[in-house]
Amino acid sequence: MRDALLKALALSAAATSPAFAQDVPFESNAIFLGTLTLEGGPEVFGDNLGEEDGVPLDGSAINDKTISASDIERKNPVDLQELFASVPTISVGSSIPASQKVYVNGVEETRLGVTIDGARQNNKVFHHAATNLIDPALLKSVRVDPGVSPADAGPGALAGTIAFETVDVGDLLAEGDNSGGLVNLEYDSNGGTGSAGSAVYGRMNGFEALLYLKHAEGDTRKDGDGDGIIGSGTNLDSGLAKLAYQAPSGDRLEFSYEMVRDDEARPYRGNIGRIIGGRPVPDTRTYELERRNAVLTYTDETPEGWWDPKVQLSFARTEIELPEDAQRTFGRTQSLSGVFQNTFAVASGTVVAGVDFFRDEGEMDYVSHTNPAFDENPEEKLRNVGVFAQARLKPLDGLRLSFGARADWRELTGVDGSTHKEDGLSGNLAVEYDVTDAVTVSGGYSHIWGGIDLAENFIMNSGWAYPSGGFDPVTADNAFVAVRAQAGAWTFNARLFETNIDNARTASYGGGPALTTDLDTRGYELGVAYGWRDGFVRLGYANIESDLDGRAADSYSGNYLTMPLGEVVTLSAVHSFRDLGLRVGGDVEHVLENARTYDSTTRGRGPKIPGYTVANVFAEYTPKSMDNLVFRAEVNNLFDETYASRATYGQEFAGEVEPLYEPGRSLRISATMRF
Template sequence: MVLRRSRSVLLACTAFMVLGMGTASLAQTAKQDSSTDVASQKDDAATTLKKIVVKGDKPSKDVLADTPLASETTAKTIDDKQINSIEDLGRSTEVGVGFNRTDGSTNIRGLDDDRVLTTIDGIQIPFLLDGARDADGGTNSFDFNTLSTVDIVRGADSSRGGSGMLGGAVVLRTLEPGDLIKPGATWGGVFKLDYDGDDRSIGASAAVAKRIENTAVLFQGGYRKGHETENNGDVGGYSTTRTEPNPADYDQKNMLFKIRQYTDSGSTFGLTAEHFAKDIDTDLKTLESVRGNFRPGNYDGSNDTKRDRVSLDYKFEATDDDALFDSANAVFYWQHLLRENGSSGYRYTSVIGDYWRRNEIEDRGFGFSGDVSKSFDTGSLHHKVTAGLAVSFDKTHQYSAGEDSCDVRFTYSCNFLHTNQSDMPDVDGKRVGSFVDDKITLGSSAFSLTPGIRFDWYDYSPQSTDAYTRSANYSSMPAGQSDSRFSPKLRAAFQPQDDVEIYAQWAMAFRAPNVTELYENYGVPGGYVSYGNPDLKPETSNGIEIGTNLGDKDFGGHIGVFYNRYKNFIDSVNYADPTGTYPLGITEYFNRASVRIYGIEANIHKTFDNGIHINGAFAYSNGKDTETGEFISSDVPAKAAFGIGYATETWGTDLAFITATSEPKRSGDKLSTPGYGIVDLTAWAAPEQVKGMTLRAGVYNVFDKTYYNATNTNGTLTQPYSYYSEPGRTFKVSLTQTF
């Protein structure tokens, strides 16, 4: 529990940071920058406009991704490699990144769920864990066509990211007007139309930006319509023998709006509104049978994700050396994330009659996130100090609605049917985090040290609701939880020249238990139960990494080795109830005493003068419970990708070979995936006759190989193995037109 004096310190820090950022803004507004380049431009109507060149027009890298442990994927690469999902990103571009389609979580360095942080424009997208009813995920609630960059930050380092950054972070930045408006122009845009054979989907998106004097606006919208993700199964029909995927249809919509007000003092003020929605309807043929409870055509599933946010943005970049800060960023935001799943049908044998369920979990919150930086000298030492503050308030709500013909609440035949209730209380969450680090360069040497520390405090307060107190397993309200953590780090770097950096970093990290792990209470006497554990301790990590970044965009690479130890690693266990109250067993969350993960990551690329380019990447991690010797369930096999291509100014082609090792034998029903090797072939053309147009096409898994992705086979398997296989040979085609 946090002491009273800690809360006082937090309030004082909050006041100091807000006051400091406000002072910077006022100070710079009062100064007119004589060095700002003001040029006359003529628009289409021959109106003379003032063009103000401001650094904030194209935002600098997110503070979370300002580390040698990060790699960047730009919008151009997203288009060139036809990336429509996190799975596409991890296929050959970021081989150490995976995505679990079952629970909707990203995997980095063998960790997933909310052990990987996801942010968009500095705002965290929470991972929602439903626990009992499978409405999990939500961190993939964005469209890649809205993005300007994706940074993958690897490693357990909470010093800037806070709770949850144990495996790493996915740092997303959406398009800014400056990404579309070319130098010397007052407007710009992009239109894209594409087909993706993985799910036979067709997508269209368009973005346009316009600048009038020192004001710019941007609007982006997209729509995609598709079906189930293909696999290499070839057995149709129903029930447990089916290996083809269940038929599905989905609709995905997104909208992004931004307005930016630039000033000649280095400040940029903005408003952003964003909406994302994806609705999936599935014919659950694997759960139907001719003589079963659900008959063919009478059992359907739904799976929906929605996210909305509105934010006020502020960015400052100093235009002279006398500024209080060199840079500052701030965002005030409101965000709502909803995950729903459900099913509906007609029962023929057990509790005969109509049946439907609609399960939901949502997070609704608002908050502030900001950072400032300043460079200065003390004697022979050069300092770059960066400090930040994050404050958030949110409410998590879970509920199951439904109707069926079960008119007796808790008999054995109805023990799986309880609904119209919440499996945990609503939980009010409060979080405060602040950090400071200082990159210290020793005189004119190439050596630097960056010490840093972050303080985080969180508080969960369960709220009683009628939906929770009427649940079948309710006994009393659980206690709240409040705790705090310091997360220090120290990074040493040696940079003998601009394109060579050798670094070593020690860092600590932590993850607060999520509300489902603490408060879930799903079950019924006479059946089974899944319990949260209000006494869970936060996970902590202590790790080191040594690596190097070499070269530039024409020739370079990266190699890094890491070792992390985790204490109080949160997991779940199933055991028999000694009292007999729950004859089908008890599942409960607990803390593993010690887990370790080590591994290596490497990549290299080279572009030759004759237009040929080659690249390669490799990622390996190994995670075990050090006391039991068990592999952690999210651990994945080693993976590598090798590519060769040729490009001119008007066309190019690439050939990629992607391979993964076999997965160690696991206990239970989990598929231990075999190793594989697949080949992708892509090509593009930018005809000179149509300025701004690019055509792209690709054949993926050229040889129609049956293979398995370990991140999608993590759990109990009920179908034949080929049901869980990845898509066979598929095609992608896209047309992009920029203006």
């Protein structure tokens, strides 16, 4: 481990040199690039609380949950699980970032519209791997629209959207500063993982530039029983580069390039510890996973009248390679997408209208080293053009409306070269009303047309016969009602939600390209929080049920759809001792036993999924004499609980599947210096 830390430190020092422009290895143990802040107070706290708990702050955000810059800085997340911790309606499965998947209101992220800096992500490569591996250290914020999402969020957002936004130079530099940088070192005792990250950034005469690079590596981590977690070593690289120019006229052109690469021995089936029985396979195999994202954006930062344009062109690609002695399997998905839109200022708000497109491709290349007759290289292509409009209005005091519609035209090219065309309409409406100064109610509904989507790369079959009569297009209906009440420093919120997806494509290698499944999820969440000048405490609860084709969901049939999640309770608290430069806090997640499972053999109720309780604490210190230096120490899984995250695959298949367990107790320490 000493060698790993020395290597990480050397890479960190090199990365801070402006001449260092080559790819540099680094990891998921994240640092936050944004401005460090210890501000508090009920007013500031209320804004942060509202963003993270889905409480709307204005008419443009009636139904969103935003993980803000201050939330990310406070959490210091190393992966998606920690990023979304304390939001009980968002779950993340798997203890290994390379196979983590996000579930919003019980729906898997591939059924949502996912973007990074506005770029559409098309990452349904392999059901045992992550669909959107990202380093939280690169992020400025994450906005989630659960269920009901706006028309300008993009096509095919069946159950909502997730929009990741990376940091800009303006987020890192204080007013009047033109250059800066940072270096971060971090060590985690569980697995002996060392990481180093560094960034340089600056601006001059309208030009801006940012370069961030990071590397981490470590050994196998251990669960709460002291047993090694299969395939849990760390060897992850990520980086972010941005160039921008803003003219005196306000015209701004920005290019962003973001990447992440994981290359390590993983469980043979990346999101499963072991299959008990079945065909013999080794415990691990190498997963070479790489995702890249490039975005070119034009905006006018000083719009006048009705002219407030945004033009964006982006390209995203994800590749996974599985090299083995007897075979090699390679999968790639990619998406070229673009949007031209304009925001029209009207008397009571804004109207956004425009056109967007995407061209998605998915391919699998299988090579057998023992029998070339098994080799195949199937590929599907998908094209979409859409037009949309979304209004966000405040027609009366205390009343906020968001409504819109879009039309999409879609064409799928199958592995046999056949083409299949579909078109459809989508619409949404959300309303928020202040009953009193202290009580706000809201509600919304959307009908989404999703047409046809791509099949997973690793199950494509060159021999598929596509339906001559066309596909049954996937559609979704989403609804929610919510209430928020404020009483001094107290905030209370409650929300009911439901999503019904019909004809979700669930193609299989042997079953053909046109299989479909119906998904229904429903649930409710409750929350209460209390804030004071230097901190807050927040309690949340969610209960989510999922059905597949009218029966309780299971994780096998739920691939790319859902998980049997059940009840979750979250508790988080933070307090800052300003005079000492010290901030302390922690969070607790309590997941209740779930008896609502399905047994595919008996076609009845399956085994119960056990509950668990996990707690984490942290302390952060900034010396008065060096306010550019921050030390942080965390104890994660404080009570050394042995458990698998509720959203992790296979827990209801007792005796058949050994799920991926979460790491046991660990001490994580870090130091960040800004200059």
